[in-house]
Amino acid sequence: MRMSLRRLPAVLTALLMVVPVVATLIYAASVDASIWIRLWENRIPRLFFTSMLLVAAVTVGSIVLGTLLAFLVERTNLPGRKIFRPLLIAPLVTPCFIIAITYVNFFGIRGVGQKMFGAMGINCNLPNIYGFWGAVGIFVLGTFPYVYTIVLASLSRLDPSLSEAARCLGASRRERMWRVSLPLLLPAISAGSILVALYVFSDFGVVSILRYSTFVNMIYEQISGRYDFAVASSLSTVLMGITFILVFFQDLLTKKRQFSNTKNKRYNLPRLDLKWARLPAFVFVFAVLGFALILPVGVLLYWFVQSLGVDSVWGSNARELFRSGFNSLLISSLAATAAVLLALPLAYWNVRDRNSRWGKICAGASQLGVALPGVLIALALSLVLGQFFPRLNFSVTALFLAFVIHFFAKAYQMTRAGLIQLSPRVEEGARMLGCSPVQTFWLITRPLLTPALMVAWIFVFLSSMRELAASLLLRPAGFDPLTVKVWIAASEGFYEQAAAPALLIVILSLPMVMIMARHQGQYQSSLEST
Amino acid sequence: MKHLIITCLILATYTSTAVADLTVFSGRKEPLIKPVIEAFTAETGIEVRLKTGKSTALGQQILQEQPRPTADIYIAKESGSLEYLRGKGAFETYESRETKRIPERFKARDGSWIGVSGRSRALIYNKDLIDASDLPQSIEELSDRKYRGQIAAVNAGNESFIAWISGLRLHMGDEAVAAWLKAMKKNKIQLLSSSHTDIRKAVGRAEYPMGLINHYYYHLQKREADEELTNVGVVYLDQKDDQRGELVNVSGAAIVKGTANMTQARQFIDFLASPKAQDLFANANFEFPLIADVEVNPEVVAAMGCEPGTPALDCLHVMDVHLDEFGSQMKTTLEILDEVDWY
Structure with missing residues (x-):
């Protein structure tokens, strides 16, 4: 089988995405056996247990919370549902580690919360936020929107005829829910939960702040605290193995059960009357929003107001803040643009030339990155660049590459999903009427594909804005993205200084999240077809 | 375009x-x-x-x-x-x-x-939680049962801590240090993170009675704006003449x-x-x-129990080691810390 030259961009893209995996494996293969033995004896079993427990608990929590909220907003007469509907996505604007910083200070002993209650005359000890349960709570609050968005879109298009048919055949209400509605939602729920699980595996900020040790923060400690990467690459290999197995099973699960409804239509169903539960439901949804959005942003605002009174701030003035904001915006939009542009040829090849075995292999290879935490990509990139392109190591380019590799898989999936919905007949028609391939793409395919590309772009952009570990490890001197600014200030306890950059992240992300909220449909269909 | x-x-x-x-x-x-x-x-x-x-x-x-x-x-x-x-x-x-x-x-x-x-190593403590007379005075005492779960420290990701362990190794020998580290772990020492700031803040907030730090973290905690958080004290360990002194x-x-x-x-x-x-x-x-x-800041020597104006290094019983040995000792120290799983 010969490959034509026009496949070259796609092949190169796939190769780029494989680099971190290969580099880590090669490095880990050269690690001394005694180190492996020592790691297997104590650290790996412990980390395996703590990491898996955390991921499992957060995933279950997010599924329950996300699905419940989607159901309440979409299918019941919940008061204020029209306002809640877009607002419940908004927690995505605050990176989880920033939620964690605010929570630690709100719930901590002698923290903001205790003072607030103290001022109201209530003396109480707030629950201990550190450790497993605190981490689970914060991750659930930070990640339930992933599940919520996808399930919401799926619910709004659930074809009622299936449920009605079941009813005619004598199924009870409970049976219909368990045997018809839930299975129909399963692809959406599983797509959302894999996003959550991979996020938890890769986030190092929250677990570090809450003193809970998992693979990711252990690897980060090793990369930043050692001169040789033997332990780091060994742990990375194990973590990589775990995430690959996870992605593989999720794939299996969705492939076996393709109930997904392809009709792109909204049905207006009668909403469930909550009756006496209307008020409790309202309070519940409001409380979720309060904990996920109002409390963290509120604490940030409180610090920000305080910071206005402090004059000696070690030089993080407005100029530096705006430069950081500019850096974040630029690198995130560059990464998003590159990811989408790279995804196009590969998606084209895969969708329009379904029988190409090479196309499938390249697409599969390009998906490896989805399972890699940012820490691991930073480590691998630094190893490769250090070896072959030392000038590029620790540069803006390195950071840019890390973001592209980290988030490419999702950009590809969304682009591909958009392309699948687009009938090749339209393009063929344009060709027959005399358009060149380039003209066809520009005049026909591009406008039709724009919504999907936009959602993909926004996803990569937002993820890059939130990224912390790779930024900390790969940034060049004088180029601090906002997340790094927040992290450096907060880890020294200068919360007043962390407030302004943290709020800037929220402000810059907000419009994007709102655009995404409007395109829930696209977002959903692209994620379901993972 | x-x-x-x-x-x-x-x-x-x-x-x-x-x-x-x-x-x-x-x-x-x-x-x-x-x-x-x-x-x-x-x-x-x-x-x-x-x-x-x-x-x-x-x-x-x-x-x-x-x-x-x-x-x-x-x-x-x-x-x-x-x-x-x-x-x-x-x-x-x-x-x-x-x-x-x-x-x-x-x-x-x-x-x-x-x-x-x-900078010297030191022990910060919260005065609300522990009486000055109950404090440990040497590192051996830290693994005493009565301090079980009461001491916070950084993990093996902190360079100052690594150097301290290297210093102790040069004085006590590898096996004694490994045994001491194991005893500390068994005594439920709380390894919070790789940052001393976390330790001083946790002790200041009264989460733990004591914490192992570099000396200036005590003074930084003292300087916190919120008065509730500043009720802390500092102890320099191993200060008797026959003891090894603190690492500077x-x-x-x-x-x-x-x-x-x-x-x-x-x-x-x-x-x-x-x-x-x-x-x-x-x-x-x-x-x-x-x-x-x-001159060293008067608060620092005051905390050591000396007159203002005394050079800090005259006031403190300093551990006798050569700083240039730490580079070559680092590898073995890290191996020992890995061995006892200091994370």
Whole structure:
């Protein structure tokens, strides 16, 4: 089988995405056996247990919370549902580690919360936020929107005829829910939960702040605290193995059960009357929003107001803040643009030339990155660049590459999903009427594909804005993205200084999240077809 | 069109990194080094580009970037990293009238790095939770059952802690140190993170009665704006004449080999040894100044139980070790810490 030259961009893209995996494996293969033995004896079993427990608990929590909220907003007469509907996505604007910083200070002993209650005359000890349960709570609050968005879109298009048919055949209400509605939602729920699980595996900020040790923060400690990467690459290999197995099973699960409804239509169903539960439901949804959005942003605002009174701030003035904001915006939009542009040829090849075995292999290879935490990509990139392109190591380019590799898989999936919905007949028609391939793409395919590309772009952009570990490890001197600014200030306890950059992240992300909220449909269909 | 936009964006990204004449990599935390850099820029007009991070991570970057470094100056928070990099030939040697003022024992023998400030190990405690008479006075006592679960410390990701363990090894021997570390773990020592700031804050908030720190973290905690958080005290361990004393380490600086900005780099090193910079280290961060003209902050010697004006190093019973041994000891120390799973 010969490959034509026009496949070259796609092949190169796939190769780029494989680099971190290969580099880590090669490095880990050269690690001394005694180190492996020592790691297997104590650290790996412990980390395996703590990491898996955390991921499992957060995933279950997010599924329950996300699905419940989607159901309440979409299918019941919940008061204020029209306002809640877009607002419940908004927690995505605050990176989880920033939620964690605010929570630690709100719930901590002698923290903001205790003072607030103290001022109201209530003396109480707030629950201990550190450790497993605190981490689970914060991750659930930070990640339930992933599940919520996808399930919401799926619910709004659930074809009622299936449920009605079941009813005619004598199924009870409970049976219909368990045997018809839930299975129909399963692809959406599983797509959302894999996003959550991979996020938890890769986030190092929250677990570090809450003193809970998992693979990711252990690897980060090793990369930043050692001169040789033997332990780091060994742990990375194990973590990589775990995430690959996870992605593989999720794939299996969705492939076996393709109930997904392809009709792109909204049905207006009668909403469930909550009756006496209307008020409790309202309070519940409001409380979720309060904990996920109002409390963290509120604490940030409180610090920000305080910071206005402090004059000696070690030089993080407005100029530096705006430069950081500019850096974040630029690198995130560059990464998003590159990811989408790279995804196009590969998606084209895969969708329009379904029988190409090479196309499938390249697409599969390009998906490896989805399972890699940012820490691991930073480590691998630094190893490769250090070896072959030392000038590029620790540069803006390195950071840019890390973001592209980290988030490419999702950009590809969304682009591909958009392309699948687009009938090749339209393009063929344009060709027959005399358009060149380039003209066809520009005049026909591009406008039709724009919504999907936009959602993909926004996803990569937002993820890059939130990224912390790779930024900390790969940034060049004088180029601090906002997340790094927040992290450096907060880890020294200068919360007043962390407030302004943290709020800037929220402000810059907000419009994007709102655009995404409007395109829930696209977002959903692209994620379901993972 | 799209390509044009992208090219512009890339160019803009590169130009948006700060314009500077000197690039400093600092393992000292940003709030602890920024005032010094600002004073340097104010005095010389030289713009500095700063990257802060962990001493090891930055040292690693310097080694990887040889022979064409992006950094001109490397600042580390303890001598182990400096010695390790010196051993790899990563520094230029430099001596001047200014650096001569730093005592011999606080700089590299070959002139490749200088110490800029001294810091001792110490134990911070919360006065609400533990009585001064109940406090431990030696490190052996720390593993006593009555302190079970009461002591917070950093994990093996902290360079100051690693150097401390290296110092203890040189005094006690590897096996005794490993046994002591194991006893501490068994006694439920709380390893919070790799940052001493977390330790001092946790003790200040009364989460734990005691914490192992560098001495200036006690003074930084004392300076917290919220009075509720400042009810802390400090103990220097092993202070009797027959005991080994506390480890005093230095944070230090070096010129990176192959720097393109040698003149500015030298000016910067000279500035670090000048009274102005030493005064900032002594009074903004409560460290021991290393030149004779600058006095240690009176609060620091007062906490040691000495008259104001006494040099800190005369007041304290200091552990007898050579700082230049830490570089070569680091590997074994890390192996021992891995062995006992100090995370």
